[in-house]
Amino acid sequence: MKAWKPQREIAIIAGTPPGGGLDRSARALARAIETNSLVEVPVKVVNVGGDGGRKAWLHVDRCVGDGHVIGISSPNMAADYLMGVTTTDPARFPALAILYSEYIAFVVRGDCAIRRGADLLGRLAENAGAVKIALSTSLGNSNHVAVAKVVRHAGADTKAPAIRVFDTALDAVADVIAGNADVGAITAASAVPELKAGTLRTIGISSPARLGGPYAAAPTWVEQGVDCLIGSWRGASGPPGLDNAQIAFWQAMLAASTGTAEWKADLERHFWTEMYLDGAQLHGYLARERKDMRTMLGELGLLT
Secondary structure, eight states, X not given: OOOOOOSSOEEEEESSOTTSHHHHHHHHHHHHHHHTTOSSXXXXXXXXXXXXXXXXXXXXXXXXXXXXXXXXXXXXXXXXXXXXXXXXXXXXSOEEEEEEEEEEEEEEETTOSOOSHHHHHHHHHHXXXXXXXXEESOTTSHHHHHHHHHXXXXXSXXXXXXXXXXXXXXXXXXXXXXXXXXXXXXXXXXXXXXXXXXXXXXXXXXXXXXXXXXXXXOOBTTTTTOOOOOEEEEEEEOOTTOOHHHHHHHHHHHHHHTTSHHHHHHHHXXXXXXXXXXXXXXXXXXXXXXXXXXXXXXXXXXXX
């Protein structure tokens, strides 16, 4: 197989606006590549927000066979397909690697009467339909599944709460601060400034152990006796039609990037959990996840 390398600028497509979760992933990857001179061409991040990240994949879909373009992927792609939100199978886009995973933080306003997880469970048990929850970027994603697990633990209908969906976690955070939603279910990195300022407070996290920084005092849902342990991975996929040489280039590039000091610093700064997978391990993981996701979405009442 003849080696391939980029001949012009590389574009990393992020399905959220600047500052959003997928944007953070794209910029961390671009920074690791450029700072360590891993390629001889420029690297840019292209934000294609809207429609729960699906507009970004329409953009990538138009770049058939172009190894100069990759998109930041997540479990949302498979959830959208399984729920019938999109007819495009994510398998159309060659999976290159999973880069890391991050956990879901449940946050409320600093002055909210919901002080801890038990308070939210009580409200859900009493009248789940009166509870408004903000999340991003689409129904059926890891954030929504985490919410559904908490709702189910409270003994309520998983479809009862009013779910307010935004294209970026930053907007979901702003919605909670504005008082339009009672709770936000967002990736942990998305609320750090507000937590440090005291405008938000964390009542539960979907991680197996407590996180650091502003989350150090926040209990996990598992600590609170709730079966809500779920992460949301971020990865990279290419446009349809990539050949083996292009895929091999990107697998080597992504493996090298995630081994850099810059990448490891971003893992710590954003409360990301290392989870690098590629090749056969990656495809096996995605196949199992898709099967498990169909089952979980059905059990939680999230399939139509």
